[in-house]
Amino acid sequence: MYSDFKPSMDDIRPSVPQQPVRFMDQLRRHMRDSGYAWKTEKTYIHWIRRFIVFHNKKHPQQLSATHVEQYLSYLGNERQCSPATQRIALNALVYLFVKFMGIKLELLNYRKANPKRRLPVVLTHHEVSQILEQLTGNYRLMVELLYGSGIRLNELLNLRIKDLDFELNTITVRSGKGDKDRVTLLPLSLKTVLKAQIQQVEKLHQRDIEDGFGEVYMPYALARKYPSAAKELAWQFVFPATRIGADPRSGVLRRHHLHESCLRKAVGKARTKSGITKLVRCHTFRHSFATRLLQQGYDLRTIQKLLGHSDVKTTEIYTHVLGRGAMGVISPIDSP
The missing domain is CATH 1.10.150.130 (Tyrosine recombinase, N-terminal domain)
Structure with missing residues (x-):
């Protein structure tokens, strides 16, 4: 089995x-x-x-x-x-x-090529909707979270049930890029379907326990610090894998989160079916999240905090995607 x-x-x-x-x-x-x-x-x-x-x-x-x-x-x-x-x-x-090895490379004569600045691919709100129409079940929910919260793919996959706060409407991202934690928004429109997903995870988890499994991977030394936490519902992944596998470190059989390739393939097929010609990746929805917030008038500092950028200059690139200057300026002739 x-x-x-x-x-x-x-x-x-x-x-x-x-x-x-x-x-x-x-x-x-x-x-x-x-x-x-x-x-x-x-x-x-x-x-x-x-x-x-x-x-x-x-x-x-x-x-x-x-x-x-x-x-x-x-x-x-x-x-x-x-x-x-x-x-x-x-x-x-x-x-x-x-x-x-402690060997100095002071005589290195290699001249690095100048890095070229690339603007990220972004989707309009309508294009995101077109892709979502081609997705069903968990794949649709996952893409809605990528676009609705601006989280990265690996951050999405590593979400635990305890990271969702339905009272404060927040998602806590643990050990994101740079091993930093941050809080981003939980879309209100997804609360009902997320609660339903947690109920499904609870049923699956209970079945695993009955089959002699039910333990989830715990990062760092948390498994020793909290021996019983690995079987608690709160620590289970929001999007668990369809099969149980062996931990490459310990060999213990447990259910991990869904593999990233599953969502990537689903997004690729949805893009093709929607007729969109842009190069769409899972990370594209994070870019689209940022540009959508800029269009809605939110300031760069707020967007920077939600995205978890350490430098606001990284966030400023989205103003260029929208065809505006670094300060988000709109030409006077284009003003109403």
């Missing part, structure tokens, strides 16, 4: 030995000791592996700044990677040499 559905738990760090012998395990251990986010760890490991393979699998101790320059040049010229991608690869290699 239950299978080892690993992809649903690919946001849980796999375990590494306490005294690692393999080079990559040592590197992972070092990143975790330094407090790096799991996504950063995966990204850095990816680029470091590719760097090693590019140099015929030589040990990094045998490589130098010259080899870094060769690889970055290869990415820019042969692979035609964007400046942003080149910058990520460079950051990974700087971490490898400078922070992990």
